[in-house]
Amino acid sequence: SCVWLTIFALFRGLAFILLVLHPVCGDVSYSMPEEMKRGSVIGNIAKDLGLDLGRLSARKARIDTEDNSVKYCGVNLNTGELIVQERIDREGLCAKKTSCVLKQELVLENPLELHRVSIRVQDINDNSPQFKEESLKFEIHESADKGARFLLDEAHDGDIGENAVQGYSLQQNDHFKLNVNTKAGGRKYGELVLDKELDREDKKEIMLLLTAFDGGSPQRSGTVVIHVTVLDANDNVPVFRESPDCCLMEQSPSPALISLLITQMLTAQELYAALTTMTHT
Ligand SMILES: [Ca+2]
Ligand SMILES: [Ca+2]
Ligand SMILES: [Ca+2]
Ligand SMILES: [Ca+2]
Numbered sequence: 001s002c003v004w005l006t007i008f009a010l011f012r013g014l015a016f017i018l019l020v021l022h023p024v025c026g027d028v029s030y031s032m033p034e035e036m037k038r039g040s041v042i043g044n045i046a047k048d049l050g051l052d053l054g055r056l057s058a059r060k061a062r063i064d065t066e067d068n069s070v071k072y073c074g075v076n077l078n079t080g081e082l083i084v085q086e087r088i089d090r091e092g093l094c095a096k097k098t099s100c101v102l103k104q105e106l107v108l109e110n111p112l113e114l115h116r117v118s119i120r121v122q123d124i125n126d127n128s129p130q131f132k133e134e135s136l137k138f139e140i141h142e143s144a145d146k147g148a149r150f151l152l153d154e155a156h157d158g159d160i161g162e163n164a165v166q167g168y169s170l171q172q173n174d175h176f177k178l179n180v181n182t183k184a185g186g187r188k189y190g191e192l193v194l195d196k197e198l199d200r201e202d203k204k205e206i207m208l209l210l211t212a213f214d215g216g217s218p219q220r221s222g223t224v225v226i227h228v229t230v231l232d233a234n235d236n237v238p239v240f241r242e243s244p245d246c247c248l249m250e251q252s253p254s255p256a257l258i259s260l261l262i263t264q265m266l267t268a269q270e271l272y273a274a275l276t277t278m279t280h281t
Contacts, residue, residue: 025049028106029118030082034090035126039083042073042119045106046080049115053080059108063117072102073119082117090121091158098160125216127158129165131224136210138192138226142200143233147193149179154189155212155222166215171208176228178210192226200230 030043046053051061057077063085065071074085094100102119131153138150157164168190170178175198179191190210198206206228213221 025113025115027116027118029120031120031122032088033122033124034088034100035124036084036088038085038087042082042084044080045075045082045115045117049106051080051108056080056108059110059113061106061108064105064107066103066105071104073104073117075106088119088121090123090160091127093121095158096160123160123163125159125163125214125218125220127163128220129155129157129212129214129222131155131210131212131222133224135225135227137229139229139231140194140198141231141233142198142235144194144198146195146197149194150192152190152192152210152226153224154187155224157212157214157220159214159216162215164214165212167213169211169213170226171210173206173208175206176208198230200232201236204230206230 026049028043028045028048032040032042036042045051046056046061056075061075061077063071063073063075063082070086072084072086072088073082075081076083088102090100093102100121100123102121104117104119106115106117107113108115133153136153140148140150152168155165155168165188167188168178168180170176170190170192175194175196176192177195179193180188181191182188206226208226208228209223210226211221211223213219
């Protein structure tokens with residue numbers, strides 16, 4: 001293809017000069033998984049470009065980069081193989097981009113020759129889903145209705161496609177179930193749905209384990225603790241140990257208690273405690 005470009009250039013005055021100064025010859029592309037060990041063979045570049053193996057050394061064959069960035073690969077001058085020289089981390093290079101192509105150049109001298117080398121870096125499942133927070137805290141009134149929903153923080157996974165977060169699961173429990181939704185763009189997130197009403201007098205705190213998993217092979221997962229604090233609602237009528245008639249008749253509530261009742265929303269327990277104290281003094 002190098003020859004073809006030169007002939008083509010003969011018909012294009014200026015282009016010809018440019019090509020003589022920077023002769024760009026045939027391009028070659030490879031595909032490989034990220035995180036391969038240093039020294040791993042990507043392909044035989046001499047063979048793929050039809051270069052004379054015996055002259056690689058004399059022609060100072062080497063890998064270069066357009067902008068002096070990292071030389072991720074090197075050429076074995078004896079075998080003509082393109083080998084991994086630096087760690088190729090897809091997440092570091094391309095983050096969430098679906099296509100990750102590494103561009104390098106093979107340079108030869110006498111005569112000067114330049115070949116573009118594109119390496120398509122495939123994702124491997126080397127990251128686990130992770131939640132930002134150590135625990136997800138919720139305060140839910142015991143009066144919350146069945147069906148009430150609570151949005152859960154999504155888990156993040158550096159990988160892409162199937163290797164990213166595919167779903168969530170919630171530890172078996174008496175009160176909540178999990179609803180998993182998909183955002184535009186395919187990202188998954190969960191919602192806690194109240195399935196059986198809460199009762200603070202029965203359970204004040206509920207701890208649940210939420211697991212996020214990816215679709216890689218082998219599969220990876222990450223967990224977070226959901227910490228639910230059940231808030232009180234005034235859903236209990238004060239109960240007296242003795243007949244209320246005897247006590248309230250004998251001693252009516254003190255002005256302090258009355259003002260307390262007016263200014264504050266007392267819980268059933270607090271009211272009971274206050275009344276009990278009164279009846280015993
Ligand atoms: Ca990686
Ligand atoms: Ca990866
Ligand atoms: Ca993953
Ligand atoms: Ca209550």
